[in-house]
Amino acid sequence: MALLLSVFEQGFIYSILALGIYITYKILDFPDLSVDSSFPLGAAVSAVMIKAGINPYITLPAAFLAGGMAGLATGIIHVKFKVRDLLSGIITMTMLYSINLHITGGQANIPIFSDDTIFKLSPLRDKAGAFNTVIVIFVITLLCKIIMDLYLNTKSGYLLRAVGDNETVVTSLAKDKGTVKIVGLIIANALVALAGSVMCQQQRFFDISMGTGTIVIGLASVIIGTNVFGKFSFLKATTAVIIGSVIYKACVAIAITCGMAAIDMKLITGALFLVILIISSVKKGGAD
Amino acid sequence: MIKLSNINKIYNSGTINETCLFTDFNFEVKKDDFISIIGSNGSGKTSMLNIICGSIPIDSGDIVINGNSISKLKDFQRSRTIGRVYQNPAMGTCSSMTILENMSLADNKGRLFGLTRGTNKKRIDHYKELLSQLGLGLEDKLGVKVGLLSGGQRQALALLMSVMTPVDILILDEHTAALDPKTAEIIMELTDKVVREKQLTTIMVTHNLRYALEYGNRLVMMHEGNVIMDLNAEEKKNADVDDILKIFNRISLEKGNSL
Numbered sequence: 001m002a003l004l005l006s007v008f009e010q011g012f013i014y015s016i017l018a019l020g021i022y023i024t025y026k027i028l029d030f031p032d033l034s035v036d037s038s039f040p041l042g043a044a045v046s047a048v049m050i051k052a053g054i055n056p057y058i059t060l061p062a063a064f065l066a067g068g069m070a071g072l073a074t075g076i077i078h079v080k081f082k083v084r085d086l087l088s089g090i091i092t093m094t095m096l097y098s099i100n101l102h103i104t105g106g107q108a109n110i111p112i113f114s115d116d117t118i119f120k121l122s123p124l125r126d127k128a129g130a131f132n133t134v135i136v137i138f139v140i141t142l143l144c145k146i147i148m149d150l151y152l153n154t155k156s157g158y159l160l161r162a163v164g165d166n167e168t169v170v171t172s173l174a175k176d177k178g179t180v181k182i183v184g185l186i187i188a189n190a191l192v193a194l195a196g197s198v199m200c201q202q203q204r205f206f207d208i209s210m211g212t213g214t215i216v217i218g219l220a221s222v223i224i225g226t227n228v229f230g231k232f233s234f235l236k237a238t239t240a241v242i243i244g245s246v247i248y249k250a251c252v253a254i255a256i257t258c259g260m261a262a263i264d265m266k267l268i269t270g271a272l273f274l275v276i277l278i279i280s281s282v283k284k285g286g287a288d
Numbered sequence: 289m290i291k292l293s294n295i296n297k298i299y300n301s302g303t304i305n306e307t308c309l310f311t312d313f314n315f316e317v318k319k320d321d322f323i324s325i326i327g328s329n330g331s332g333k334t335s336m337l338n339i340i341c342g343s344i345p346i347d348s349g350d351i352v353i354n355g356n357s358i359s360k361l362k363d364f365q366r367s368r369t370i371g372r373v374y375q376n377p378a379m380g381t382c383s384s385m386t387i388l389e390n391m392s393l394a395d396n397k398g399r400l401f402g403l404t405r406g407t408n409k410k411r412i413d414h415y416k417e418l419l420s421q422l423g424l425g426l427e428d429k430l431g432v433k434v435g436l437l438s439g440g441q442r443q444a445l446a447l448l449m450s451v452m453t454p455v456d457i458l459i460l461d462e463h464t465a466a467l468d469p470k471t472a473e474i475i476m477e478l479t480d481k482v483v484r485e486k487q488l489t490t491i492m493v494t495h496n497l498r499y500a501l502e503y504g505n506r507l508v509m510m511h512e513g514n515v516i517m518d519l520n521a522e523e524k525k526n527a528d529v530d531d532i533l534k535i536f537n538r539i540s541l542e543k544g545n546s547l
Contacts, residue, residue, distance in 0.1 A: 151403070153405065153406050153407075154402070154403045154404060154405060154406050155392075155396055155400070155401040155402055155403070155404055155405075155406050156401050156402055156403055157406060158385070158389060158392065158393050158401070158406040159393070159401045161382070161384070161385060161389075162382045162385065162393055165382040165383060165384045165385060166378070166379065166381070166382050166383070168374070168379050168380070169379075169380065169381065169382050169393070170364075171363055171364045171367055172367050172371070172372055172380070172397075172450065173364075173367065173393060173394070173396070173397045173401075174364055174365065174367040174368040174397055174398055175364055175401065176362070176364050177364070
């Protein structure tokens with residue numbers, strides 16, 4: 001039971017970041033590696049604010065904004081300085097590592113075990129008992145999904161989808177495709193940092209290395225979600241991505257319970273992603 | 289209306305592949321002209337369109353539209369008054385979005401793309417009416433993703449989208465070349481209708497000599513970055529495909545190409 005709860009908790013947290021990666025990877029076709037550092041960025045901002053006694057619910061929008069700034073940096077590097085997409089992300093990711101440490105005052109690890117978190121302050125805490133954490137996370141995830149669905153159906157959202165689909169159309173609409181891409185990167189990294197904030201409060205500590213492999217987890221969730229559940233037209237892509245994230249976390253949890261050591265976590269994370277990529281390419285008619 | 293003056297354009301400048309395309313190239317388009325441009329590959333037809341639209345930069349010279357120099361404007365800024373249809377039907381539409389979403393995008397050109405609803409429900413009837421004029425049955429397929437349409441349907445939609453908001457200039461870059469003859473015919477008739485109705489100044493690049501003669505009021509042949517033939521409406525009426533083809537072949541032979 002505890003295991004199942006933990007799968008859902010982690011799955012929903014990572015689905016927030018998967019929603020962000022859905023924007024960069026699926027909509028913009030932009031392999032954005034800066035998420036590996038914007039995830040701990042959100043966590044660092046939250047941990048420091050919580051330590052300073054600020055209401056943990058304020059940390060959520062704060063982390064969101066901080067992540068947005070990281071996305072803005074990647075976007076400007078790529079669009080204005082014409083650096084390749086992959087490299088822009090790597091540059092931001094590398095620089096953010098130091099910035100994250102600056103935010104925490106040089107500490108690579110901040111425990112917040114005894115401090116208030118969004119879960120401790122949850123109004124449901126007494127009633128929901130063991131389910132408190134998963135419910136709070138689910139509500140945040142659901143809110144993100146609903147807002148994103150609404151956004152993708154606005155004019156600005158249409159333009160975002162258009163730029164990933166066919167840049168020429170955006171240019172012919174007299175809009176700067178670069179600006180649209182930057183907007184996409186801002187939203188994506190903001191969501192990733194928000195996930196980092198929730199993660200930090202769920203595990204009750206910040207760790208500078210907690211972002212390693214974020215991109216892999218996010219991509220795996222998006223690919224499982226859109227490949228397996230994208231076929232069902234009654235499911236929105238955002239819903240599919242959330243389900244993908246939970247399934248992915250379940251797979252990792254199964255591998256761990258089957259006797260893999262905890263230090264093999266990233267090994268499993270990567271290997272599972274590889275398996276998913278191979279399966280989806282076989283389904284498409286084989287790798288080239 | 290459109291005036292290109294002293295345009296210089298060298299590709300791969302400073303390398304062994306350096307090719308000089310335009311040297312002091314001048315070209316003028318009058319208001320309401322419908323110009324057909326023909327010429328062999330590499331003659332500079334598409335490059336000229338790209339230069340007008342800002343898709344490729346020029347080395348020197350000036351481009352003036354309606355008395356204002358646009359040389360310094362970026363491609364997307366120039367798009368405000370220019371509609372363009374490409375050879376590849378996939379270029380003018382978004383394949384993963386529905387017909388309705390594509391039309392909504394085009395309908396909002398020149399305005400703010402903010403946080404209001406992407407599709408204005410009140411406009412749907414208007415979109416349906418526009419689509420029904422195409423006679424392709426697209427008005428009943430508003431919710432279909434454009435990627436599922438045939439090349440001809442996509443091109444018709446792209447043409448419709450390019451002129452949905454008021455533009456002054458329509459650029460057609462071999463827009464029937466990728467279509468089967470029957471569909472090409474439909475798109476060409478549609479183009480002519482749109483150009484007449486909206487009184488658009490139009491530049492059409494084509495390899496189809498018959499279309500070049502049949503449509504428009506001016507015929508231009510380009511060769512190696514120069515205009516080597518420029519027929520007005522009167523002269524165009526008296527010319528036929530064979531005359532044009534003869535000139536075409538002569539130039540080709542002069543350059544040492546075999547037929």
